[in-house]
Amino acid sequence: MVRFPLRRAHAARLLSGAAALAPAAALAAREWNFQPPVTEIARQQMDLHNYIMWICLVIFVGVFGVMFYSIFKHRKSAGHQAAQFHENTLVEVVWTVIPFLILLFMAYPATRTILAYKDTSSPDMTVKVTGYQWKWSYDYLQEGFGFYSNLKTPLAQIENREPKGEHYLLEVDNPMVVPVDTKVRVLITANDVLHAWWVPAFGIKQDAIPGFVRDGWFRAEKIGTYRGQCAELCGKEHGYMPIVVEVVSKDDFAKWAAAQKQKTAAAADDPGRDWSLKELVARGEQVYAANCAACHQATGKGVPNAFPALDGSKVATGPKGDHVAIVLHGKPNTAMASFAQLSDTDLAAVVTYTRNAWGNATGEALQPSDIRAARK
Amino acid sequence: MQPQHARNDAARLRATNVRTALVLLTIALVFFGGVIAARFMGGWTTGISVVGFAVFVFLAFAIGRNLRSPK
Amino acid sequence: MSSIPHDRAAAGHGTHDDHAHHPTGLMRWVTTTNHKDIGTMYLWFSFTMFMVGGVMALTIRAELFQPGLQVVHPEFFNQMTTLHGLIMVFGAIMPAAVGFANWMIPLLIGAPDMAFARMNNWSFWLLPPAAILLVTSLFVPGGAASAGWTLYPPLTIQQGMGMDLAIFAVHIMGASSIMGSINIITTILNMRAPGMTLMKMPLFCWTWLITAYLLIAVMPVLAGAVTMLLTDRHFGTSFFNAAGGGDPVLFQHIFWFFGHPEVYIIILPAFGIVSQIIPTFARKPLFGYASMVYATAGIAILSFIVWAHHMFTVGMPVAGVLFFMYATMLIAVPTGVKIFNWLATMWRGAMTFEAPMMFAVGFLFLFTMGGFTGLVLAIAPIDMQLHDTYYVVAHFHYVMVAGSLFAFFGGVYYWLPKWTGTMYDERIAQIHFWTSLVFFNVAFFPQHFLGLAGMPRRIPDYAQQFADWNMVSSIGAFGFGLSQLLVLYAVVKCIRGDGAKAPAKPWEGGDTLEWTVPSPAPYHTFETPPVVR
Numbered sequence: 010m011v012r013f014p015l016r017r018a019h020a021a022r023l024l025s026g027a028a029a030l031a032p033a034a035a036l037a038a039r040e041w042n043f044q045p046p047v048t049e050i051a052r053q054q055m056d057l058h059n060y061i062m063w064i065c066l067v068i069f070v071g072v073f074g075v076m077f078y079s080i081f082k083h084r085k086s087a088g089h090q091a092a093q094f095h096e097n098t099l100v101e102v103v104w105t106v107i108p109f110l111i112l113l114f115m116a117y118p119a120t121r122t123i124l125a126y127k128d129t130s131s132p133d134m135t136v137k138v139t140g141y142q143w144k145w146s147y148d149y150l151q152e153g154f155g156f157y158s159n160l161k162t163p164l165a166q167i168e169n170r171e172p173k174g175e176h177y178l179l180e181v182d183n184p185m186v187v188p189v190d191t192k193v194r195v196l197i198t199a200n201d202v203l204h205a206w207w208v209p210a211f212g213i214k215q216d217a218i219p220g221f222v223r224d225g226w227f228r229a230e231k232i233g234t235y236r237g238q239c240a241e242l243c244g245k246e247h248g249y250m251p252i253v254v255e256v257v258s259k260d261d262f263a264k265w266a267a268a269q270k271q272k273t274a275a276a277a278d279d280p281g282r283d284w285s286l287k288e289l290v291a292r293g294e295q296v297y298a299a300n301c302a303a304c305h306q307a308t309g310k311g312v313p314n315a316f317p318a319l320d321g322s323k324v325a326t327g328p329k330g331d332h333v334a335i336v337l338h339g340k341p342n343t344a345m346a347s348f349a350q351l352s353d354t355d356l357a358a359v360v361t362y363t364r365n366a367w368g369n370a371t372g373e374a375l376q377p378s379d380i381r382a383a384r385k
Numbered sequence: 386m387q388p389q390h391a392r393n394d395a396a397r398l399r400a401t402n403v404r405t406a407l408v409l410l411t412i413a414l415v416f417f418g419g420v421i422a423a424r425f426m427g428g429w430t431t432g433i434s435v436v437g438f439a440v441f442v443f444l445a446f447a448i449g450r451n452l453r454s455p456k
Numbered sequence: 457m458s459s460i461p462h463d464r465a466a467a468g469h470g471t472h473d474d475h476a477h478h479p480t481g482l483m484r485w486v487t488t489t490n491h492k493d494i495g496t497m498y499l500w501f502s503f504t505m506f507m508v509g510g511v512m513a514l515t516i517r518a519e520l521f522q523p524g525l526q527v528v529h530p531e532f533f534n535q536m537t538t539l540h541g542l543i544m545v546f547g548a549i550m551p552a553a554v555g556f557a558n559w560m561i562p563l564l565i566g567a568p569d570m571a572f573a574r575m576n577n578w579s580f581w582l583l584p585p586a587a588i589l590l591v592t593s594l595f596v597p598g599g600a601a602s603a604g605w606t607l608y609p610p611l612t613i614q615q616g617m618g619m620d621l622a623i624f625a626v627h628i629m630g631a632s633s634i635m636g637s638i639n640i641i642t643t644i645l646n647m648r649a650p651g652m653t654l655m656k657m658p659l660f661c662w663t664w665l666i667t668a669y670l671l672i673a674v675m676p677v678l679a680g681a682v683t684m685l686l687t688d689r690h691f692g693t694s695f696f697n698a699a700g701g702g703d704p705v706l707f708q709h710i711f712w713f714f715g716h717p718e719v720y721i722i723i724l725p726a727f728g729i730v731s732q733i734i735p736t737f738a739r740k741p742l743f744g745y746a747s748m749v750y751a752t753a754g755i756a757i758l759s760f761i762v763w764a765h766h767m768f769t770v771g772m773p774v775a776g777v778l779f780f781m782y783a784t785m786l787i788a789v790p791t792g793v794k795i796f797n798w799l800a801t802m803w804r805g806a807m808t809f810e811a812p813m814m815f816a817v818g819f820l821f822l823f824t825m826g827g828f829t830g831l832v833l834a835i836a837p838i839d840m841q842l843h844d845t846y847y848v849v850a851h852f853h854y855v856m857v858a859g860s861l862f863a864f865f866g867g868v869y870y871w872l873p874k875w876t877g878t879m880y881d882e883r884i885a886q887i888h889f890w891t892s893l894v895f896f897n898v899a900f901f902p903q904h905f906l907g908l909a910g911m912p913r914r915i916p917d918y919a920q921q922f923a924d925w926n927m928v929s930s931i932g933a934f935g936f937g938l939s940q941l942l943v944l945y946a947v948v949k950c951i952r953g954d955g956a957k958a959p960a961k962p963w964e965g966g967d968t969l970e971w972t973v974p975s976p977a978p979y980h981t982f983e984t985p986p987v988v989r
Contacts, residue, residue: 220698248915
């Protein structure tokens with residue numbers, strides 16, 4: 010399981026990092042505080058953090074000032090004789106009560122912020138966010154369209170065969186788009202395991218729990234692109250399911266939403282249509298890349314001892330019915346989840362593709378109607 | 386449970402020790418069973434609260450009863 | 457605290473005929489029921505697991521040295537983070553604490569041995585099989601458990617056979633802990649020397665008494681939780697499966713109902729050791745003994761009602777969030793009392809700074825930083841940003857490594873003369889302290905920055921803006937790992953008798969019972985109980 014290559018590009022980065030050639034670039038690699046907040050909640054969180062850090066710092070300096078004074082003055086080598094006192098009720102009461110009072114000063118603003126954080130009432134729009142292994146989907150409930158959002162960073166960058174881009178690991182094919190100055194309520198759930206939807210600049214983090222819908226909200230005040238990541242361990246690609254939210258003007262949002270609606274309508278497939286093998290394989294390859302390749306690999310070889318190969322597998326070359334059943338229902342107690350959320354056409358295409366890709370050459374084509382029948 | 390002198394009365398110490406151990410073991414078993422059973426009794430919050438409360442009572446009882454009898 | 461009598465009965469060793477039948481060689485260790493032998497085995501086991509877990513930590517840090525994947529695959533990375541957590545918590549820190557308890561509690565309360573000597577042997581020998589299960593699970597099909605040491609379902613349900621092995625290992629280690637705790641409580645309650653009331657016990661015994669109660673209360677809860685995972689995986693139940701009417705969040709509640717007291721199980725014995733060391737080297741009695749006991753009990757009780765602060769982001773009702781936030785903040789009060797008491801013990805003492813004291817002072821300083829970041833994390837709105845980031849990783853390493861581990865190192869140097877009869881090499885111990893202190897901070901302080909800037913934990917690869925601090929942190933981690941070979945060297949040197957011969961009381965300020973027996977402590981001590989004034 011161990012791989013070695015420390016590639017040349019990397020050695021170069023190591024050197025440039027050490028030399029800190031370009032100050033701007035070097036600074037960007039050295040972030041040390043909260044990302045600039047663009048919502049009221051995120052700003053309050055940052056202020057609260059600063060406020061509490063100052064209190065802690067003052068106490069810390071005071072307490073350890075006393076300790077270091079004692080260490081330098083009350084040492085045997087300095088000839089200090091040990092006193093023998095071992096209690097003092099007044100002092101003990103004082104240092105119990107004062108910390109308690111300080112805590113009250115921390116609790117008050119914290120309570121205010123958490124009440125606001127939790128108040129998801131009267132939103133201007135609602136988007137349903139679903140976590141999958143390993144991507145997000147966004148459904149605009151009122152507008153009636155939705156899409157998946159996959160990592161866009163090419164594998165070559167991850168494996169150090171190409172230099173890394175500016176937004177390495179924080180870029181997606183289809184970002185979530187929301188209008189500025191609008192209270193957006195997000196309904197968050199998951200399809201398979203726990204995920205967590207987190208955008209630091211908005212100050213929102215909410216676990217996505219399969220079978221349950223939780224909510225949160227944000228009102229972004231500045232147009233721009235904001236990036237976050239899945240924050241709950243969800244399996245091997247946990248580090249590779251970023252979140253990108255584009256905040257645009259209200260006009261731009263209306264245009265974008267109209268275009269999305271049109272696209273959805275155009276993409277709606279005629280369910281009765283018969284597909285040719287070639288069409289199915291072409292579409293199936295895309296579906297495979299987005300849903301299956303993370304585990305089974307683009308080569309169909311899987312990962313030994315973890316994810317089975319499809320190339321030459323009994324399932325992909327055996328009876329069609331069993332193959333469809335596994336894709337629809339998953340395989341219990343393994344990472345193979347149900348993919349029933351995909352459309353009939355996508356499922357027919359991907360099953361057809363795996364039965365005809367690599368060394369598999371069954372020559373069989375499944376039609377969307379086959380999947381529809383199998384769902385029943 | 387006064388501190389005992391093992392030499393003179395090893396058997397009595399042994400019996401006291403076993404009694405203490407059995408009490409502790411029972412607690413462990415009740416908690417193990419309790420946390421699973423709580424799920425079947427409906428509200429798991431109730432189950433956990435009961436278990437948690439039992440811990441308090443037990444702690445207070447076990448420590449308190451030894452504090453009362455300083456030698 | 458007890459002051460010391462004139463008992464030399466301990467030296468009456470060798471006159472008893474039962475000594476004649478001791479097996480020698482390996483069988484001595486397999487069959488031993490002697491608390492000192494068992495304590496030694498616990499400590500060696502713990503150190504071995506510390507090394508194993510440490511290698512895993514360094515694998516993690518090697519992968520995170522730079523962005524991109526260089527050393528391991530993501531699924532292997534996840535196995536490393538999972539096993540590192542399980543091994544360090546259950547294999548390194550907890551057994552080390554039990555090792556100290558086995559060695560020192562009978563000596564500190566004037567008892568001849570632990571209450572249940574044979575069960576003591578059994579509770580130790582359960583640990584190696586558990587460790588073997590965990591480590592060999594790396595080689596089964598599908599690899600080891602990779603769902604994080606918190607084992608959250610439904611991810612755990614997806615995993616291969618490695619997860620079952622991890623679950624069994626947790627069962628076994630839980631059983632071992634429960635037996636150990638029963639033994640410790642019974643010993644402390646029933647076997648104290650005449651005249652040693654509970655409120656005269658050395659504080660180490662108090663913190664362990666309370667720790668043992670915590671263990672008995674929560675280890676069965678963890679065992680229950682993983683048993684439910686096991687039945688969900690193999691027997692068709694759906695405790696945690698929404699499709700079958702269960703709730704994945706239920707597991708988190710149960711796990712953290714165990715997990716938060718577990719945090720104090722890890723730190724309270726360390727508090728106890730520090731409370732022994734500081735008065736000795738300040739040559740002054742512990743300040744506020746009674747308030748120390750009450751603060752320890754207070755922390756233990758509060759630990760049962762704060763668990764959900766580990767789950768602020770699951771979407772609890774706002775009343776729940778507020779309750780758990782306030783309760784968690786309250787823990788700062790008894791913890792503060794303990795810190796102030798230690799400082800007051802040092803105040804106007806006549807301090808010297810041998811290695812045990814250095815580690816105790818290092819503990820005070822760094823543990824307090826971990827305490828402050830804990831307070832920051834307790835503030836729910838801030839936790840919404842910091843939950844599951846490297847800030848949390850930094851926080852718990854400050855309390856577990858700079859807290860517990862530093863205190864344990866202090867304890868090792870403090871009692872090594874008693875254990876081996878030889879003084880440790882002060883120069884090596886001082887170097888060990890300073891390199892540990894510096895590299896620890898190089899490794900973990902930058903992780904606060906990473907967390908604030910938004911780097912999630914448990915990821916094998918990261919965006920460019922996190923690159924520099926990760927590199928610094930990895931360098932620190934390797935330095936810290938290598939520094940730990942020094943303690944091994946120092947201990948081996950003592951065992952080989954390479955050093956000054958230790959007197960019965962090597963520390964001028966020591967006033968507890970263990971310093972009344974010769975060094976090294978004879979195989980059997982206090983067969984006639986000492987009399988405590």
